[in-house]
Amino acid sequence: MAQAVVLQELQKGIYDEALSSFFRNVDTRSGGDGPDISKGKICSLKARALLIDMEEGVVNEILQGPLRDVFDSKQLVTDVSGSGNNWAVGHKLYGCRYRESIVEKLRRAAEHCDCLQCFFIIHSMGGGTGSGLGTFVLSLLEDEFPEVYRFVTSVYPSGEDDVITSPYNSVLAMKELNEHADCVIPIENESLFDIVNKIHQVTSSGRLGSAVKHSSLVTSSAGHARILPEKPFDAMNNIVANLLLNLTSSARFEGSLNMDLNEISMNLVPFPRLHYLVSSLTPLYTLADVNVPSRRLDQMFSDAFSREHQLLGADPKHSLYLACALLLRGNVQVSDLRRNIERLKPSLHFVSWNQEGWKTGLCSVPPVGHSHSLLALANNTCVKPTFIELKDRFMKLYKKKAHLHHYLHVDGMEQSCFSEAISSLSDLIEEYNELDATKGGPRTDPSRLKIAV
Template identity: 65%
Template structure:
């Protein structure tokens, strides 16, 4: 059995990450009712005998420790974790924090805190890796709009590539809405996108506005009675307490959706099934062009309908495929559905629909950059130069152009693109 390490950076990254740990523990507890430390648990947890201070490799569960590193430059969320129901999953050394935050400034997170905390982060990641028999994947969770998630998050991504170049890097990135209350979020997002394009194997973009819309729609259905009688409210993916603190918070419903995305991606790595898949096969099968590794995710069900059982069926013959990736198909069948569900389906697609999101993000960046608004906050940071903005703008423009080129009927010539080997 292979293992994976989760790296959570920034407030959003840690809140989403802790929803994942809460849900994955519930899932394993539901399946593993005898409390035995098995291969499924070992994929994301160590079994530590606290009396001896050693790792137990089998038998009963003594004390589970998450294979994770938690980073935030504010103490708030990490402090809540140490006081909350998940506190036993993490040792204090796994949590790396500061007090002042990054001030919604990518440069502070990337250059200032990256330099200060580099060795400490590397040390904790190495220690986590040393406890793995077969390290297969890093999952990085962060947001794009703030300073720590975008700046320090992408700094950590580059560290992972430098220290563990052979280990797959899958990044879950939460993108801000156009009405984001962080005025510098377009700067932070575009600067982060350059790093994601260059150093990630796969990126799972999550649109914050889409999360808001999904949660609002399901809550409306439940409250108005439309299909309300058919929805099992206690088993809805967007509901449920736990995670960072015992009382459910407003963003928990949105974070739960992202956590369930990760739950589904990793299910085949954690449980047996009739058709298992290694995590590195995602990039191998879905990313024919290395830079174009932004995968659109679709997850169902987002709520449980009473007395409805949908049998699985093979989808391949019914789906149209883009001409530049006709063989980009991989199926994984896991025998363990999420708790309260009879079935679950996650689809990851690599196509050009992400181009519109990147185009709109670039437009918001250019609107600020044209007026040189707030640039002085970035340029005052050691290591940050104006050239960094120009390079980030060129990078996202090139990415958009490459997606546009794939939509062209002349695409088979594709002289600029290098096929992954």
Template identity: 80%
Template sequence: MTQSVVVQVGQCGNQIGCCFWDLVLREHAAVNQKGIYDEAIGSFFRNVDTRVVGDSGNISRGKIGSLKARAVLIDMEEGVVNELLQGPLRDLFDGKQLITDKSGSGNNWAVGHKVFGSLYREQILEKLRKSAEHCDCLQSFFILHSMGGGTGSGLGTFLLKVLEDEFPEVFRFVTSVYPASEDDVITSPYNSILAMKELEEHADCVLPIDNQSLFDIISKIDLVVNSGKSGAVVKPESLVTSNDGALKRRHKKPFDAVNNIVANLLLNLTSSARFEGPLNMDLNEISMNLVPFPRLHFLVSSLTPLYTLADVNIPSRRLDQMFSDAFSKDHQLIQADPKHSLYLACALMVRGNVQISDLRRNIERLKPTLQFVSWNQDGWKTSLCSVPPVGHSHSLLALANNTCVKPTFIELRERFMRLYKKKAHLHHYVQVEGMEESCFAEALSSLSALIQDYHELDVTRNMPGHDVPRLSVAV
């Protein structure tokens, strides 16, 4: 069994990580009734005393026993990490795997990347090495961060380069949360553009997620719960919705619900690594099969059915609808419409009571409605994990390498240019040692080249298939 290490950077990364570990523990407690430390648990946890963990209570939420998460927690403001260490999961994290500061990055990529990167490089490296030493077969690092703030964007992407240098053979999978257009951090376009260049150069796969799409999904779930037509009942302790249909703790912790959706994405993504199934997918196969060009490694994700995200009991819908929904723009975790854009490749990661024949039948049913590049018409990768999400019969995570990410990057560039043309707030960046204005020009050029690569692919959609050459983009 292979192992993975989760690296949580910044406020957003650590809050998502907290939701992820909570869900993983619930899942393993439901599957592993005897609470014995086994290979499935070992993929993301280590047992510090090597003895039997105990009854199932020891791997359930809040009663961790001897389990420690394979995680490194980093934040230049100590508030969120301290909150985790005082919460129900406090025993899950090894105090030696934490890095915090008190000053914060001031929503400035340059401070996170240049200042704290240089200051904490050796400490970060030491903790990454220690995490790797605890693994028998380290397969991947999962980096969780946001693009809009200073620590997540700056130190999070600095970390990528450290990982590439120190562990060049270990897969780097990044979950990046992009700010909404109405983001309250005025410098978020600068931070996002500067971080994009690092993601292009040093990540193996990036799952871009935008806050607006997450909030839209929460609204859709609320509508389902409150419609009165489906017989939907919210489960106790739901992380997303409350019985009145409003977001829980809306004023206290407004991002709890959206963080839970991202955590569910990771839960489904790692299910094959944690549990057996008739069609298991190795995580490295995602990069191998879905990334035909090195730089075009931004994968659009969707989760279905949506009600599984809200812990909602609802009468079962047709299985075929779950597959159809995965390609609908209403289920994407970024503002995108993959069905009307060009696919380079697609992965379907199914969990639960689904047969391989169901998978193949739905692929054949959907293929005529989707546009794939001419040289990869059969660019499907599939996995089937026998263990469904807790309390549900099945779920599906779809990952698509699709040109529909282009509008997200174009909008990001436009927001950047509105600030950059006025040189607004630029002095906060260039006064940081090692940061020059040319860094902005280079990042902008890099993003424009990426957009052009997607555009070159996109324009082939209306060409006769036999006339379309293999493109040499992003080599």
């Protein structure tokens, strides 16, 4: 859907405030890196993005696709061989090699912004480049732009991941996320696949009939529902794209309760390290670009707190909330929002010192093809099982010292990096354990002062 919207705007020749958040309008007559031109005209739309991958074939595939003209060829960082599924190669080797080039391109992108609000990093945790070089860029952003918020969307590998070293890469990356990110939105490949599979089951059952759009990711070129591919990466990536569209809607459109991105960090992160936010989207069909009758508004709120709509394998409704944000799009009134919060509050467990820990945003512009949608972001202890499972997978390898030599031969990499990383993850899990221990307990949480230190 995100791709279709951009292509439509390109065809119309429209450049407005909504597009200017993610794109800049460039006068290509000066060689491709000319100044931004006035709104309402279009010469060349260029994404405010830096594409980094140490396997150049991945970026080349994008540059050969329908959005090839949207990405600035001067804002690419690629290599040939990849990082070999090795965090140390991505972080230590390629990080040092491409540091100056990345900093230069980051500064160039920042200088073209009228009001730089935050950086988004989208990366995977299981491979070498995403985990290693991705978290290296995160630390660079803190060094070069310390006052600018850093939002990270991290895609965690599934338990059946075919990369044997993914537990090492993920735990090493977790330490960097703990230390350098302002907000992390963890997403699991398995949850993304389950959502795509659910959408496929509905569309292939015939219940939606002609409601499936011909240009949808779930339809073939002939307009029929596709057979779910073994690895439906396009559809899974589309879910992450729609997450970011909803997250940034208030920054791009008008609304009665617009929410800046820095307000999310301010209101949802009470302690620096506990900045992992569980996300859910509703309706799910928005993700597949499917026209279906709109869900009743109250049902949409209920769905946002159900396990089936989470982008992480978690159940926040039965865990402890530190805070929660509801970002709505469409024709929704403040009274509807308040009524549903009051309806849901009795079934949700909030930490005793933040019983009213709700942050809300209302954007008047709905997603394409729908009357309204809802993104829920929860700072909730339900992320703990994901971290515990990751720790267990790490320890199975680390106890045998399996595959360590691949990491230790990289300059600057020492075995202490592993012990520090697992210690950082263990401390994070323990902080969530202490919070869970207060659930339904005394009004004063003994963990509060310890975590705040």
